[in-house]
Amino acid sequence: MVKTNTNKDLLKEKGFLSQRQEDFFSMRLHAAGGNLTSDYLRAVADAADRYGKGYVHVTSRQGIEIPFVHLDNTEAARNDMDSKDIGPGASGKKIRAVVACQGDRVCKRGLIDCQGICEEIDELYFAEPVPYKFKIAVTGCPASCLKVQENDFGIMGFCEPFFIEENCVMCRACEKACGSSAITIENGILYLNMNKCVSCGSCISACRKDAMQKQVQGFTIFVGGKVGKKPRMGDMLLRTENKDYVFDILEKTLEFYREDALEGERLGDVIDRCGIDKFGEKVK
Ligand code: SF4
Ligand code: SF4
Ligand code: SF4
Structure with a gap:
Protein backbone atom coordinates (compact mmCIF):
# COMPACT_ATOMS: atom_id res chain seq x y z
CA MET A 1 0.00 0.00 0.00
CA LYS A 84 -8.88 8.97 -24.66
CA ASP A 85 -6.67 12.09 -24.78
CA ILE A 86 -8.04 13.43 -21.49
CA GLY A 87 -5.19 14.79 -19.41
CA PRO A 88 -5.06 15.43 -15.67
CA GLY A 89 -6.40 18.67 -14.23
CA ALA A 90 -4.01 21.09 -12.53
CA SER A 91 -3.68 21.73 -8.82
CA GLY A 92 -0.98 23.18 -6.56
CA LYS A 93 1.50 25.76 -7.86
CA LYS A 94 0.35 25.77 -11.46
CA ILE A 95 -1.67 27.78 -13.93
CA ARG A 96 -5.18 26.38 -13.73
CA ALA A 97 -7.47 25.55 -16.62
CA VAL A 98 -8.97 28.70 -18.12
CA VAL A 99 -12.68 29.34 -17.53
CA ALA A 100 -14.77 31.07 -20.18
CA CYS A 101 -18.36 31.83 -21.12
CA GLN A 102 -19.78 31.08 -24.54
CA GLY A 103 -19.03 34.63 -25.70
CA ASP A 104 -19.91 35.80 -29.21
CA ARG A 105 -20.13 32.25 -30.63
CA VAL A 106 -23.43 31.70 -28.81
CA CYS A 107 -24.49 34.43 -26.38
CA LYS A 108 -26.43 37.37 -27.83
CA ARG A 109 -24.53 39.76 -25.56
CA GLY A 110 -21.10 38.36 -26.35
CA LEU A 111 -18.58 40.92 -27.60
CA ILE A 112 -15.49 38.73 -27.93
CA ASP A 113 -14.64 35.14 -28.89
CA CYS A 114 -14.19 33.83 -25.34
CA GLN A 115 -13.87 30.18 -26.36
CA GLY A 116 -11.20 30.94 -28.97
CA ILE A 117 -9.17 33.02 -26.49
CA CYS A 118 -9.64 30.34 -23.83
CA GLU A 119 -8.32 27.63 -26.18
CA GLU A 120 -5.27 29.73 -27.11
CA ILE A 121 -4.39 30.56 -23.51
CA ASP A 122 -4.94 26.99 -22.36
CA GLU A 123 -2.70 25.71 -25.15
CA LEU A 124 0.07 28.15 -24.18
CA TYR A 125 -0.06 28.11 -20.40
CA PHE A 126 -2.10 25.27 -18.88
CA ALA A 127 -0.31 23.66 -15.91
CA GLU A 128 2.81 25.84 -16.29
CA PRO A 129 4.57 26.32 -12.94
CA VAL A 130 3.99 29.57 -11.01
CA PRO A 131 4.87 30.73 -7.46
CA TYR A 132 1.43 29.82 -6.14
CA LYS A 133 -1.82 29.36 -8.04
CA PHE A 134 -2.86 31.42 -11.06
CA LYS A 135 -6.41 31.56 -12.39
CA ILE A 136 -7.53 33.03 -15.69
CA ALA A 137 -11.08 33.82 -16.83
CA VAL A 138 -12.54 35.12 -20.07
CA THR A 139 -16.01 36.66 -20.14
CA GLY A 140 -17.86 38.04 -23.13
CA CYS A 141 -19.27 41.31 -21.78
CA PRO A 142 -19.51 43.45 -18.64
CA ALA A 143 -22.22 41.15 -17.22
CA SER A 144 -19.13 39.16 -16.18
CA CYS A 145 -20.89 35.80 -15.85
CA LEU A 146 -17.42 34.24 -15.47
CA LYS A 147 -16.50 36.68 -12.67
CA VAL A 148 -13.24 37.88 -14.18
CA GLN A 149 -12.73 40.25 -11.24
CA GLU A 150 -12.23 37.18 -8.99
CA ASN A 151 -9.36 35.81 -11.09
CA ASP A 152 -5.65 36.57 -11.15
CA PHE A 153 -6.03 37.59 -14.79
CA GLY A 154 -9.40 38.40 -16.31
CA ILE A 155 -10.37 39.32 -19.86
CA MET A 156 -13.74 40.95 -20.52
CA GLY A 157 -15.33 42.09 -23.78
CA PHE A 158 -16.38 45.73 -24.03
CA CYS A 159 -18.03 47.96 -26.60
CA GLU A 160 -18.40 51.71 -26.25
CA PRO A 161 -21.30 53.47 -28.02
CA PHE A 162 -21.24 56.60 -30.12
CA PHE A 163 -24.47 58.59 -30.65
CA ILE A 164 -25.34 59.98 -34.09
CA GLU A 165 -28.11 62.45 -33.42
CA GLU A 166 -29.33 62.94 -37.00
CA ASN A 167 -30.25 59.22 -37.29
CA CYS A 168 -32.24 59.13 -34.05
CA VAL A 169 -36.05 58.86 -34.11
CA MET A 170 -36.38 58.95 -30.29
CA CYS A 171 -37.92 55.47 -30.11
CA ARG A 172 -36.37 54.88 -26.64
CA ALA A 173 -35.28 51.31 -27.48
CA CYS A 174 -31.73 52.10 -26.36
CA GLU A 175 -32.96 53.69 -23.12
CA LYS A 176 -34.91 50.50 -22.31
CA ALA A 177 -31.98 48.27 -23.25
CA CYS A 178 -29.52 50.09 -21.00
CA GLY A 179 -29.41 48.48 -17.57
CA SER A 180 -27.08 51.19 -16.27
CA SER A 181 -29.35 54.21 -16.71
CA ALA A 182 -26.68 55.75 -18.89
CA ILE A 183 -29.22 56.82 -21.52
CA THR A 184 -32.10 59.19 -20.77
CA ILE A 185 -34.43 60.96 -23.15
CA GLU A 186 -36.04 64.17 -21.95
CA ASN A 187 -37.93 66.77 -23.96
CA GLY A 188 -36.85 65.21 -27.23
CA ILE A 189 -33.16 65.18 -26.31
CA LEU A 190 -31.11 62.00 -25.80
CA TYR A 191 -28.43 62.17 -23.10
CA LEU A 192 -25.66 59.55 -23.09
CA ASN A 193 -23.81 59.63 -19.76
CA MET A 194 -20.44 57.92 -20.30
CA ASN A 195 -19.74 58.10 -16.55
CA LYS A 196 -22.55 55.59 -16.04
CA CYS A 197 -21.93 53.56 -19.20
CA VAL A 198 -20.32 50.15 -18.58
CA SER A 199 -19.65 49.57 -22.30
CA CYS A 200 -21.91 46.58 -22.73
CA GLY A 201 -23.01 47.52 -26.27
CA SER A 202 -26.69 46.65 -25.64
CA CYS A 203 -27.91 50.05 -26.87
CA ILE A 204 -26.12 49.49 -30.18
CA SER A 205 -27.85 46.13 -30.69
CA ALA A 206 -31.21 47.68 -29.70
CA CYS A 207 -31.05 50.62 -32.11
CA ARG A 208 -32.64 49.92 -35.52
CA LYS A 209 -31.69 53.28 -36.98
CA ASP A 210 -27.90 53.19 -36.69
CA ALA A 211 -28.10 56.11 -34.30
CA MET A 212 -26.10 54.19 -31.67
CA GLN A 213 -22.95 52.92 -33.25
CA LYS A 214 -19.77 51.23 -32.14
CA GLN A 215 -17.09 53.71 -31.09
CA VAL A 216 -14.52 51.18 -29.94
CA GLN A 217 -14.69 47.45 -29.12
CA GLY A 218 -12.19 45.14 -27.50
CA PHE A 219 -10.87 43.69 -24.28
CA THR A 220 -10.76 44.99 -20.71
CA ILE A 221 -8.04 43.38 -18.59
CA PHE A 222 -8.39 42.85 -14.84
CA VAL A 223 -5.51 41.71 -12.64
CA GLY A 224 -5.01 40.47 -9.10
CA GLY A 225 -8.48 39.17 -8.27
CA LYS A 226 -9.03 36.22 -5.95
CA VAL A 227 -11.58 34.77 -3.57
CA GLY A 228 -10.99 32.48 -0.58
CA LYS A 229 -10.07 33.51 2.96
CA LYS A 230 -8.69 36.89 1.87
CA PRO A 231 -10.78 37.91 -1.13
CA ARG A 232 -9.66 40.75 -3.38
CA MET A 233 -11.40 42.23 -6.40
CA GLY A 234 -9.21 42.51 -9.48
CA ASP A 235 -7.94 45.94 -10.58
CA MET A 236 -8.96 47.13 -14.02
CA LEU A 237 -5.58 47.47 -15.72
CA LEU A 238 -6.38 48.65 -19.23
CA ARG A 239 -8.57 48.41 -22.31
CA THR A 240 -7.33 47.50 -25.75
CA GLU A 241 -8.75 46.71 -29.16
CA ASN A 242 -5.76 44.49 -29.92
CA LYS A 243 -5.97 40.80 -28.99
CA ASP A 244 -2.21 40.28 -29.46
CA TYR A 245 -1.63 42.98 -26.85
CA VAL A 246 -3.81 41.03 -24.40
CA PHE A 247 -1.48 38.05 -24.83
CA ASP A 248 1.61 40.31 -24.41
CA ILE A 249 0.18 41.65 -21.14
CA LEU A 250 -0.55 38.13 -19.92
CA GLU A 251 3.02 37.02 -20.66
CA LYS A 252 4.46 40.09 -18.90
CA THR A 253 2.12 39.58 -15.94
CA LEU A 254 3.38 36.03 -15.52
CA GLU A 255 6.99 37.27 -15.75
CA PHE A 256 6.27 39.85 -13.04
CA TYR A 257 4.56 37.27 -10.84
CA ARG A 258 7.40 34.77 -11.17
CA GLU A 259 10.07 37.40 -10.45
CA ASP A 260 8.41 39.31 -7.61
CA ALA A 261 6.21 36.88 -5.66
CA LEU A 262 7.18 35.79 -2.16
CA GLU A 263 6.28 32.34 -0.82
CA GLY A 264 2.54 31.72 -0.99
CA GLU A 265 1.62 35.04 -2.62
CA ARG A 266 -1.11 35.33 -5.23
CA LEU A 267 -0.71 38.01 -7.89
CA GLY A 268 -3.07 40.36 -6.00
CA ASP A 269 -0.85 40.12 -2.89
CA VAL A 270 2.23 41.04 -4.94
CA ILE A 271 0.40 43.98 -6.51
CA ASP A 272 -0.67 45.19 -3.04
CA ARG A 273 2.91 44.91 -1.75
CA CYS A 274 4.66 46.44 -4.79
CA GLY A 275 1.94 48.87 -5.86
CA ILE A 276 -0.26 48.81 -8.93
CA ASP A 277 1.86 51.60 -10.51
CA LYS A 278 5.03 49.51 -10.39
CA PHE A 279 3.10 46.55 -11.75
CA GLY A 280 1.64 48.72 -14.54
CA GLU A 281 5.11 50.07 -15.47
CA LYS A 282 6.50 46.55 -15.76
CA VAL A 283 3.76 45.00 -17.85
CA LYS A 284 2.49 47.75 -20.15
S1 SF4 B 1 -20.64 37.40 -19.78
FE1 SF4 B 1 -21.90 38.35 -21.37
S2 SF4 B 1 -21.35 37.16 -23.18
FE2 SF4 B 1 -20.74 35.94 -21.47
S3 SF4 B 1 -22.48 34.60 -21.01
FE3 SF4 B 1 -22.65 36.42 -19.71
S4 SF4 B 1 -24.00 37.76 -20.85
FE4 SF4 B 1 -23.22 36.27 -22.31
S1 SF4 C 1 -23.10 50.53 -23.83
FE1 SF4 C 1 -24.45 49.53 -22.31
S2 SF4 C 1 -24.20 50.76 -20.45
FE2 SF4 C 1 -23.39 51.98 -22.14
S3 SF4 C 1 -25.07 53.24 -22.76
FE3 SF4 C 1 -25.12 51.44 -24.07
S4 SF4 C 1 -26.50 50.02 -23.04
FE4 SF4 C 1 -25.96 51.60 -21.55
S1 SF4 D 1 -32.71 53.26 -30.17
FE1 SF4 D 1 -31.68 54.49 -31.71
S2 SF4 D 1 -33.29 55.63 -32.68
FE2 SF4 D 1 -34.15 54.83 -30.81
S3 SF4 D 1 -33.83 56.46 -29.30
FE3 SF4 D 1 -32.08 55.14 -29.18
S4 SF4 D 1 -30.55 56.02 -30.52
FE4 SF4 D 1 -32.53 56.92 -31.04
Whole structure:
Protein backbone atom coordinates (compact mmCIF):
# COMPACT_ATOMS: atom_id res chain seq x y z
CA MET A 1 0.00 0.00 0.00
CA VAL A 2 1.49 3.40 -1.03
CA LYS A 3 0.89 6.08 1.58
CA THR A 4 3.93 8.35 1.73
CA ASN A 5 3.66 12.09 1.05
CA THR A 6 5.99 11.68 -1.91
CA ASN A 7 3.58 9.29 -3.54
CA LYS A 8 0.64 11.52 -2.72
CA ASP A 9 2.53 14.36 -4.44
CA LEU A 10 3.09 12.15 -7.48
CA LEU A 11 -0.59 11.26 -7.53
CA LYS A 12 -1.50 14.96 -7.23
CA GLU A 13 0.68 15.64 -10.29
CA LYS A 14 -1.52 13.17 -12.12
CA GLY A 15 -4.71 14.90 -10.98
CA PHE A 16 -5.58 12.69 -7.97
CA LEU A 17 -6.64 14.75 -4.96
CA SER A 18 -6.73 13.08 -1.54
CA GLN A 19 -10.18 12.57 -0.08
CA ARG A 20 -11.13 12.52 3.58
CA GLN A 21 -11.68 8.76 3.11
CA GLU A 22 -8.31 7.04 3.39
CA ASP A 23 -6.94 5.62 0.10
CA PHE A 24 -9.63 7.29 -2.01
CA PHE A 25 -8.95 10.08 -4.47
CA SER A 26 -10.96 12.53 -6.53
CA MET A 27 -9.60 12.32 -10.06
CA ARG A 28 -9.42 15.82 -11.61
CA LEU A 29 -9.56 15.94 -15.40
CA HIS A 30 -8.39 18.66 -17.73
CA ALA A 31 -11.25 20.68 -19.21
CA ALA A 32 -11.06 24.31 -20.32
CA GLY A 33 -13.85 26.78 -20.97
CA GLY A 34 -16.73 24.48 -20.04
CA ASN A 35 -17.31 23.16 -23.57
CA LEU A 36 -17.14 19.37 -23.33
CA THR A 37 -17.65 17.15 -26.37
CA SER A 38 -19.98 14.17 -26.31
CA ASP A 39 -16.92 11.88 -26.74
CA TYR A 40 -15.31 13.46 -23.67
CA LEU A 41 -18.52 13.07 -21.66
CA ARG A 42 -18.98 9.42 -22.70
CA ALA A 43 -15.38 8.60 -21.75
CA VAL A 44 -15.77 10.33 -18.39
CA ALA A 45 -19.11 8.62 -17.72
CA ASP A 46 -17.57 5.21 -18.43
CA ALA A 47 -14.62 6.01 -16.15
CA ALA A 48 -16.96 7.17 -13.36
CA ASP A 49 -18.77 3.83 -13.57
CA ARG A 50 -15.58 1.79 -13.81
CA TYR A 51 -13.34 3.53 -11.22
CA GLY A 52 -15.64 5.76 -9.13
CA LYS A 53 -19.19 5.60 -7.86
CA GLY A 54 -20.98 6.35 -11.11
CA TYR A 55 -21.12 10.13 -10.79
CA VAL A 56 -18.90 13.13 -11.46
CA HIS A 57 -18.47 16.43 -9.64
CA VAL A 58 -18.50 19.60 -11.75
CA THR A 59 -16.09 22.04 -10.11
CA SER A 60 -16.51 25.77 -9.60
CA ARG A 61 -14.01 26.25 -12.47
CA GLN A 62 -15.94 24.31 -15.09
CA GLY A 63 -13.80 21.24 -14.48
CA ILE A 64 -14.71 17.61 -13.94
CA GLU A 65 -13.66 15.36 -11.07
CA ILE A 66 -14.42 11.69 -10.56
CA PRO A 67 -14.59 11.07 -6.80
CA PHE A 68 -13.93 7.79 -4.99
CA VAL A 69 -11.18 6.36 -7.17
CA HIS A 70 -9.36 3.84 -4.98
CA LEU A 71 -5.58 4.05 -4.73
CA ASP A 72 -5.30 0.63 -6.36
CA ASN A 73 -7.19 1.90 -9.43
CA THR A 74 -5.40 5.22 -9.94
CA GLU A 75 -2.87 3.94 -12.48
CA ALA A 76 -5.51 2.15 -14.57
CA ALA A 77 -7.84 5.16 -14.43
CA ARG A 78 -5.10 7.56 -15.59
CA ASN A 79 -4.01 5.22 -18.38
CA ASP A 80 -7.63 4.90 -19.48
CA MET A 81 -8.04 8.69 -19.62
CA ASP A 82 -4.68 9.08 -21.42
CA SER A 83 -5.88 6.65 -24.08
CA LYS A 84 -8.88 8.97 -24.66
CA ASP A 85 -6.67 12.09 -24.78
CA ILE A 86 -8.04 13.43 -21.49
CA GLY A 87 -5.19 14.79 -19.41
CA PRO A 88 -5.06 15.43 -15.67
CA GLY A 89 -6.40 18.67 -14.23
CA ALA A 90 -4.01 21.09 -12.53
CA SER A 91 -3.68 21.73 -8.82
CA GLY A 92 -0.98 23.18 -6.56
CA LYS A 93 1.50 25.76 -7.86
CA LYS A 94 0.35 25.77 -11.46
CA ILE A 95 -1.67 27.78 -13.93
CA ARG A 96 -5.18 26.38 -13.73
CA ALA A 97 -7.47 25.55 -16.62
CA VAL A 98 -8.97 28.70 -18.12
CA VAL A 99 -12.68 29.34 -17.53
CA ALA A 100 -14.77 31.07 -20.18
CA CYS A 101 -18.36 31.83 -21.12
CA GLN A 102 -19.78 31.08 -24.54
CA GLY A 103 -19.03 34.63 -25.70
CA ASP A 104 -19.91 35.80 -29.21
CA ARG A 105 -20.13 32.25 -30.63
CA VAL A 106 -23.43 31.70 -28.81
CA CYS A 107 -24.49 34.43 -26.38
CA LYS A 108 -26.43 37.37 -27.83
CA ARG A 109 -24.53 39.76 -25.56
CA GLY A 110 -21.10 38.36 -26.35
CA LEU A 111 -18.58 40.92 -27.60
CA ILE A 112 -15.49 38.73 -27.93
CA ASP A 113 -14.64 35.14 -28.89
CA CYS A 114 -14.19 33.83 -25.34
CA GLN A 115 -13.87 30.18 -26.36
CA GLY A 116 -11.20 30.94 -28.97
CA ILE A 117 -9.17 33.02 -26.49
CA CYS A 118 -9.64 30.34 -23.83
CA GLU A 119 -8.32 27.63 -26.18
CA GLU A 120 -5.27 29.73 -27.11
CA ILE A 121 -4.39 30.56 -23.51
CA ASP A 122 -4.94 26.99 -22.36
CA GLU A 123 -2.70 25.71 -25.15
CA LEU A 124 0.07 28.15 -24.18
CA TYR A 125 -0.06 28.11 -20.40
CA PHE A 126 -2.10 25.27 -18.88
CA ALA A 127 -0.31 23.66 -15.91
CA GLU A 128 2.81 25.84 -16.29
CA PRO A 129 4.57 26.32 -12.94
CA VAL A 130 3.99 29.57 -11.01
CA PRO A 131 4.87 30.73 -7.46
CA TYR A 132 1.43 29.82 -6.14
CA LYS A 133 -1.82 29.36 -8.04
CA PHE A 134 -2.86 31.42 -11.06
CA LYS A 135 -6.41 31.56 -12.39
CA ILE A 136 -7.53 33.03 -15.69
CA ALA A 137 -11.08 33.82 -16.83
CA VAL A 138 -12.54 35.12 -20.07
CA THR A 139 -16.01 36.66 -20.14
CA GLY A 140 -17.86 38.04 -23.13
CA CYS A 141 -19.27 41.31 -21.78
CA PRO A 142 -19.51 43.45 -18.64
CA ALA A 143 -22.22 41.15 -17.22
CA SER A 144 -19.13 39.16 -16.18
CA CYS A 145 -20.89 35.80 -15.85
CA LEU A 146 -17.42 34.24 -15.47
CA LYS A 147 -16.50 36.68 -12.67
CA VAL A 148 -13.24 37.88 -14.18
CA GLN A 149 -12.73 40.25 -11.24
CA GLU A 150 -12.23 37.18 -8.99
CA ASN A 151 -9.36 35.81 -11.09
CA ASP A 152 -5.65 36.57 -11.15
CA PHE A 153 -6.03 37.59 -14.79
CA GLY A 154 -9.40 38.40 -16.31
CA ILE A 155 -10.37 39.32 -19.86
CA MET A 156 -13.74 40.95 -20.52
CA GLY A 157 -15.33 42.09 -23.78
CA PHE A 158 -16.38 45.73 -24.03
CA CYS A 159 -18.03 47.96 -26.60
CA GLU A 160 -18.40 51.71 -26.25
CA PRO A 161 -21.30 53.47 -28.02
CA PHE A 162 -21.24 56.60 -30.12
CA PHE A 163 -24.47 58.59 -30.65
CA ILE A 164 -25.34 59.98 -34.09
CA GLU A 165 -28.11 62.45 -33.42
CA GLU A 166 -29.33 62.94 -37.00
CA ASN A 167 -30.25 59.22 -37.29
CA CYS A 168 -32.24 59.13 -34.05
CA VAL A 169 -36.05 58.86 -34.11
CA MET A 170 -36.38 58.95 -30.29
CA CYS A 171 -37.92 55.47 -30.11
CA ARG A 172 -36.37 54.88 -26.64
CA ALA A 173 -35.28 51.31 -27.48
CA CYS A 174 -31.73 52.10 -26.36
CA GLU A 175 -32.96 53.69 -23.12
CA LYS A 176 -34.91 50.50 -22.31
CA ALA A 177 -31.98 48.27 -23.25
CA CYS A 178 -29.52 50.09 -21.00
CA GLY A 179 -29.41 48.48 -17.57
CA SER A 180 -27.08 51.19 -16.27
CA SER A 181 -29.35 54.21 -16.71
CA ALA A 182 -26.68 55.75 -18.89
CA ILE A 183 -29.22 56.82 -21.52
CA THR A 184 -32.10 59.19 -20.77
CA ILE A 185 -34.43 60.96 -23.15
CA GLU A 186 -36.04 64.17 -21.95
CA ASN A 187 -37.93 66.77 -23.96
CA GLY A 188 -36.85 65.21 -27.23
CA ILE A 189 -33.16 65.18 -26.31
CA LEU A 190 -31.11 62.00 -25.80
CA TYR A 191 -28.43 62.17 -23.10
CA LEU A 192 -25.66 59.55 -23.09
CA ASN A 193 -23.81 59.63 -19.76
CA MET A 194 -20.44 57.92 -20.30
CA ASN A 195 -19.74 58.10 -16.55
CA LYS A 196 -22.55 55.59 -16.04
CA CYS A 197 -21.93 53.56 -19.20
CA VAL A 198 -20.32 50.15 -18.58
CA SER A 199 -19.65 49.57 -22.30
CA CYS A 200 -21.91 46.58 -22.73
CA GLY A 201 -23.01 47.52 -26.27
CA SER A 202 -26.69 46.65 -25.64
CA CYS A 203 -27.91 50.05 -26.87
CA ILE A 204 -26.12 49.49 -30.18
CA SER A 205 -27.85 46.13 -30.69
CA ALA A 206 -31.21 47.68 -29.70
CA CYS A 207 -31.05 50.62 -32.11
CA ARG A 208 -32.64 49.92 -35.52
CA LYS A 209 -31.69 53.28 -36.98
CA ASP A 210 -27.90 53.19 -36.69
CA ALA A 211 -28.10 56.11 -34.30
CA MET A 212 -26.10 54.19 -31.67
CA GLN A 213 -22.95 52.92 -33.25
CA LYS A 214 -19.77 51.23 -32.14
CA GLN A 215 -17.09 53.71 -31.09
CA VAL A 216 -14.52 51.18 -29.94
CA GLN A 217 -14.69 47.45 -29.12
CA GLY A 218 -12.19 45.14 -27.50
CA PHE A 219 -10.87 43.69 -24.28
CA THR A 220 -10.76 44.99 -20.71
CA ILE A 221 -8.04 43.38 -18.59
CA PHE A 222 -8.39 42.85 -14.84
CA VAL A 223 -5.51 41.71 -12.64
CA GLY A 224 -5.01 40.47 -9.10
CA GLY A 225 -8.48 39.17 -8.27
CA LYS A 226 -9.03 36.22 -5.95
CA VAL A 227 -11.58 34.77 -3.57
CA GLY A 228 -10.99 32.48 -0.58
CA LYS A 229 -10.07 33.51 2.96
CA LYS A 230 -8.69 36.89 1.87
CA PRO A 231 -10.78 37.91 -1.13
CA ARG A 232 -9.66 40.75 -3.38
CA MET A 233 -11.40 42.23 -6.40
CA GLY A 234 -9.21 42.51 -9.48
CA ASP A 235 -7.94 45.94 -10.58
CA MET A 236 -8.96 47.13 -14.02
CA LEU A 237 -5.58 47.47 -15.72
CA LEU A 238 -6.38 48.65 -19.23
CA ARG A 239 -8.57 48.41 -22.31
CA THR A 240 -7.33 47.50 -25.75
CA GLU A 241 -8.75 46.71 -29.16
CA ASN A 242 -5.76 44.49 -29.92
CA LYS A 243 -5.97 40.80 -28.99
CA ASP A 244 -2.21 40.28 -29.46
CA TYR A 245 -1.63 42.98 -26.85
CA VAL A 246 -3.81 41.03 -24.40
CA PHE A 247 -1.48 38.05 -24.83
CA ASP A 248 1.61 40.31 -24.41
CA ILE A 249 0.18 41.65 -21.14
CA LEU A 250 -0.55 38.13 -19.92
CA GLU A 251 3.02 37.02 -20.66
CA LYS A 252 4.46 40.09 -18.90
CA THR A 253 2.12 39.58 -15.94
CA LEU A 254 3.38 36.03 -15.52
CA GLU A 255 6.99 37.27 -15.75
CA PHE A 256 6.27 39.85 -13.04
CA TYR A 257 4.56 37.27 -10.84
CA ARG A 258 7.40 34.77 -11.17
CA GLU A 259 10.07 37.40 -10.45
CA ASP A 260 8.41 39.31 -7.61
CA ALA A 261 6.21 36.88 -5.66
CA LEU A 262 7.18 35.79 -2.16
CA GLU A 263 6.28 32.34 -0.82
CA GLY A 264 2.54 31.72 -0.99
CA GLU A 265 1.62 35.04 -2.62
CA ARG A 266 -1.11 35.33 -5.23
CA LEU A 267 -0.71 38.01 -7.89
CA GLY A 268 -3.07 40.36 -6.00
CA ASP A 269 -0.85 40.12 -2.89
CA VAL A 270 2.23 41.04 -4.94
CA ILE A 271 0.40 43.98 -6.51
CA ASP A 272 -0.67 45.19 -3.04
CA ARG A 273 2.91 44.91 -1.75
CA CYS A 274 4.66 46.44 -4.79
CA GLY A 275 1.94 48.87 -5.86
CA ILE A 276 -0.26 48.81 -8.93
CA ASP A 277 1.86 51.60 -10.51
CA LYS A 278 5.03 49.51 -10.39
CA PHE A 279 3.10 46.55 -11.75
CA GLY A 280 1.64 48.72 -14.54
CA GLU A 281 5.11 50.07 -15.47
CA LYS A 282 6.50 46.55 -15.76
CA VAL A 283 3.76 45.00 -17.85
CA LYS A 284 2.49 47.75 -20.15
S1 SF4 B 1 -20.64 37.40 -19.78
FE1 SF4 B 1 -21.90 38.35 -21.37
S2 SF4 B 1 -21.35 37.16 -23.18
FE2 SF4 B 1 -20.74 35.94 -21.47
S3 SF4 B 1 -22.48 34.60 -21.01
FE3 SF4 B 1 -22.65 36.42 -19.71
S4 SF4 B 1 -24.00 37.76 -20.85
FE4 SF4 B 1 -23.22 36.27 -22.31
S1 SF4 C 1 -23.10 50.53 -23.83
FE1 SF4 C 1 -24.45 49.53 -22.31
S2 SF4 C 1 -24.20 50.76 -20.45
FE2 SF4 C 1 -23.39 51.98 -22.14
S3 SF4 C 1 -25.07 53.24 -22.76
FE3 SF4 C 1 -25.12 51.44 -24.07
S4 SF4 C 1 -26.50 50.02 -23.04
FE4 SF4 C 1 -25.96 51.60 -21.55
S1 SF4 D 1 -32.71 53.26 -30.17
FE1 SF4 D 1 -31.68 54.49 -31.71
S2 SF4 D 1 -33.29 55.63 -32.68
FE2 SF4 D 1 -34.15 54.83 -30.81
S3 SF4 D 1 -33.83 56.46 -29.30
FE3 SF4 D 1 -32.08 55.14 -29.18
S4 SF4 D 1 -30.55 56.02 -30.52
FE4 SF4 D 1 -32.53 56.92 -31.04
